[in-house]
Amino acid sequence: GENVEQHPSTLSVQEGDSAVIKCTYSDSASNYFPWYKQELGKGPQLIIDIRSNVGEKKDQRIAVTLNKTAKHFSLHITETQPEDSAVYFCAPPPGANNLFFGTGTRLTVIP
Amino acid sequence: DGGITQSPKYLFRKEGQNVTLSCEQNLNHDAMYWYRQDPGQGLRLIYYSQIVNDFQKGDIAEGYSVSREKKESFPLTVTSAQKNPTAFYLCASKRVGNQPQHFGDGTRLSIL
Numbered sequence: 321g322e323n324v325e326q327h328p329s330t331l332s333v334q335e336g337d338s339a340v341i342k343c344t345y346s347d348s349a350s351n352y353f354p355w356y357k358q359e360l361g362k363g364p365q366l367i368i369d370i371r372s373n374v375g376e377k378k379d380q381r382i383a384v385t386l387n388k389t390a391k392h393f394s395l396h397i398t399e400t401q402p403e404d405s406a407v408y409f410c411a412p413p414p415g416a417n418n419l420f421f422g423t424g425t426r427l428t429v430i431p
Numbered sequence: 432d433g434g435i436t437q438s439p440k441y442l443f444r445k446e447g448q449n450v451t452l453s454c455e456q457n458l459n460h461d462a463m464y465w466y467r468q469d470p471g472q473g474l475r476l477i478y479y480s481q482i483v484n485d486f487q488k489g490d491i492a493e494g495y496s497v498s499r500e501k502k503e504s505f506p507l508t509v510t511s512a513q514k515n516p517t518a519f520y521l522c523a524s525k526r527v528g529n530q531p532q533h534f535g536d537g538t539r540l541s542i543l
Contacts, residue, residue: 364474421466
């Protein structure tokens with residue numbers, strides 16, 4: 321199956337600073353790259369996704385960048401707020417119906 | 432509103448007992464999934480189903496069983512063979528192909 325590595329595993333930032341989380345993958349056939357946010361006691365929710373025909377996508381304070389040559393994609397959160405504190409997962413599906421999640425990054429935004 | 436519903440939210444299992452976790456979706460999604468999440472850990476795939484009456488084992492299927500008799504429903508049974516069942520169980524569904532997964536809010540299973 322797909323080999324997914326996510327870094328860092330934990331990240332603490334001051335409120336207002338930026339946070340960046342990176343995922344690397346192994347399957348060159350991957351062409352869809354979602355990011356999920358999981359709040360305590362809840363299921364993960366999609367926050368942003370990108371397809372391989374673009375290199376960057378933004379949605380307000382959240383952006384995702386994709387480098388297909390290097391096989392990695394990153395989540396960028398700017399002007400972080402306390403409500404951004406959660407666990408974030410990347411998941412590049414290998415084009416079929418399996419889904420392999422990264423190990424998650426616990427983001428803490430310090431007020 | 433369309434969504435995916437897991438029940439119960441909390442479940443307790445006695446020694447030697449099988450328990451069944453419910454997962455229902457009204458999103459008309461073909462594919463459904465069960466994951467296990469241990470404290471501070473990522474998601475591990477237990478079983479998945481791409482179509483009614485068909486399902487495949489994931490990475491950690493031992494001690495679990497599923498059925499997919501209806502498109503909307505994908506119940507997970509944690510059998511007595513699963514020696515360490517305490518975990519947070521998440522169900523998800525998605526359309527076929529490169530689409531995002533929609534998750535329920537999970538069931539937390541504990542041992543009495």
